[in-house]
Amino acid sequence: MERSKSLLLFLALVKISSCCLDPPSSYRFTGAVCRLTYPAAVVLNEKTTEVIQAAFQNAKYPSVEGERSIGFGTVQYGFHNLEIHNLSIGKSEFELKENEGIGISISNVSAVFKGTINYGYGSWLLSLKQSVDFEVESQIDLVINPKLYCGKGKVAADTSDCYLTFHKLKLLLQGDREPGWLKRMFTDIITFTVKLVVKSQICKEINNVANILADFVQEQAEQFLGDGSIGVDISVISSPIIKSNYIESYHKGLVTFNNVTSDLSTSVFNPSQLTENRMLYFWISDGLLDPMMGAAHHDGRFIHNISGTELIDLFQTELSSARPELLSKWLSSEGPMLKARSVSVPHLWTTTEGTSVRAVAGVELLLDRQDVPVLYFETDVTVVVKASYAEKNLILNGTAERISIAKVSTSEGTTEMGDSLKVYLQEAVEKIGIPKVISYLEPHLTALMDEQGLYLFDIINPEVLSQDGYVIVQLDFGFPQHLLVEFLKKTLD
Incomplete structure (x- = not known):
């Protein structure tokens, strides 16, 4: 019976991981959420014309051949290239249609289509064949009603609801604006065919471009969240929600490291946790942040060595506790080096007070050309961190909530200096160690984000809000032209 239950649970998890759920069912498996509000959609719509231009220019128009009976003869035609x-x-206009999709109207698209026509007319009176260059002058309105859905773990777009209205479609053969009777006779036939071909190919290419764009954005997000051997699976787990004033997508947010993927099935997400006052919202679960800390620990990222003048300057900080004479002697010796590393997997959780991180760090002081440290201790630290982002830099404010010192040993013996050393070390960790770690993390994490191109975004007044079990990042933005350029290059390659 227990094996049967385990098998059923396993099959249920497999089904959840491979299928798209309805939004309410997906909430507890949601590690990250993106909410894009109406003002953000206005900014993105300003770039729609460039995407539509790419669709028109990148469309492949097939050769078409046909024939039609007219009067006492038959017109044969074919156009190529x-x-x-x-x-x-x-201009471009759009509308968010609640629980339906997005309405996009592109007006006054003017273009000239050029190619070659082979045509012929045959009857018992006349037989004629000819090949000429042609132009089609057009003016088109375009209406697209994309629907977003969950397809193979990504947000996919269905733009099959696509209409072209031709306000002008004029066929010119060899630039002849006053064609003879034969050309006039089948111009309407060819014009009608051109309409069908252009509509079919443009709508097909818009669907292609829309899905390339959806993939491109998700790939950029995955690259931004991951680094080196640490990755984040942000596959969507349900179809996006469309309301009249925002679009919202739900993502797994699972951390991958060394072929091991974290698990998340107790998310606390609810749409009511997000508002609609800002342009863009990111909801991030502790179920994503905590495994990311663990992966960074296993990847050896929480190791730092300090030596030379940096170490000497570090201990110039005024403390209320007297520095033990033996510690002063070691620091003034030749080539002292301080090594700090996490000795157990850090644990992270978030409350309204901030993001708490508990870690056990091992610290050793070594002198030049010595393998055995003259001082070793471990410190169990809980720090409450509040994050902000300003002037393209990450800012961290950390407050020690709990510090304990353990496993103190020295080259002079574990009892040498006794409690006075522990008291000094505890204050040193709080007033020297924690600020030093934060001063190291701020530029390191900023540089990491900049490597992914964050500094190129026009981010306006970002806020990081800590809540019970999750973090909300909310901001306004200006769409980065470089991202659109990169996308269009990829599309046209």
Whole structure:
């Protein structure tokens, strides 16, 4: 019976990991959420024309051949090498349609299509075949109603609800604006065919571009969250929600390291935790942040050595506790080096007071050309951290909540200096060690984010809000042109 229960649970988890759930069912498996509000959609819509231009220019227009009976004869035609020139777009408007999709209207798309037509006319009176260059002058309005869904773990777009209205479609054969009777006779036929081909290919290419864009954005997000051997799976677990004033997507937020993936099935997410006052919201669960800390520990990232003048300057900090004479002697010796590392997996949790991190660090002081430390101790520290981001730099404010000193040993014996050393070390950890760690983490994490291109974004008044079991990052932004350029390059390659 127990094996049967285990098997059923395993199958249920497999089903959850491979299928898309309805949003309410997905909440407890949600590690990260992105909410994009209406003002943000306005900014993104300003770039829509460039994406639509890419769709028009990148579309592949097939050769078309056909024939049609007219009067006492048959018109045969075929056009080839269709290309687009002189493309311009008027304006773009959009609407968020609650529980349906997105309505996009592109007006006044002007373009000239150029190519070659082979045509012929045959009857008992006349037989004629000819090949000429042609141009089609067009003015089009475009309406697209994309629907977003969960496809293979990514946000996918269905733009099959796509309409083109031709306000102008004029066929010119060899630039002839006053064609003869034969050209006029089948111009309408060819014009009608051009309409069908252009509509089919443009709508097909827009669907292609939309899905490339969705993949591109998710790939950029995964690259931003991961680093080296540490990755984050942000596959979507349900179809995005569309309201009249925001779009919201739900992601796994699972940390991967050395082929091991974290588990998250107790998320506390609820849509009511997010507001609609800012342009962009990121909701991040402790279930994502805590395993990320663990992965960084196992990857050896919490190790730091201090020596030379940096070490000497570090201990110039005024403390209320007297520094033991033996410690002063060691610091003034030749080539002292302080090594600090995490000796157990750190634990992270978030409350309204901030993000708490508990870690046990091992600290050893070594002198030049000695393998055995003259001082070793471990400190169990809990720090409450509040984060902010300003002037393209991460700012961390840490407050010690709990500090204990253990496993103190010296080259002079474990009892040498006794309690006075523990008292000094405890104050040194609080007033020297924690600020030093934070001063190291701030530029390191800022540089890490900059490597992923964060500094190129126009981020406006970002806020980091700590809540019980999760963190909310909310901000306004200006869309970075470089990201669009990179996307368009990828699309056109």
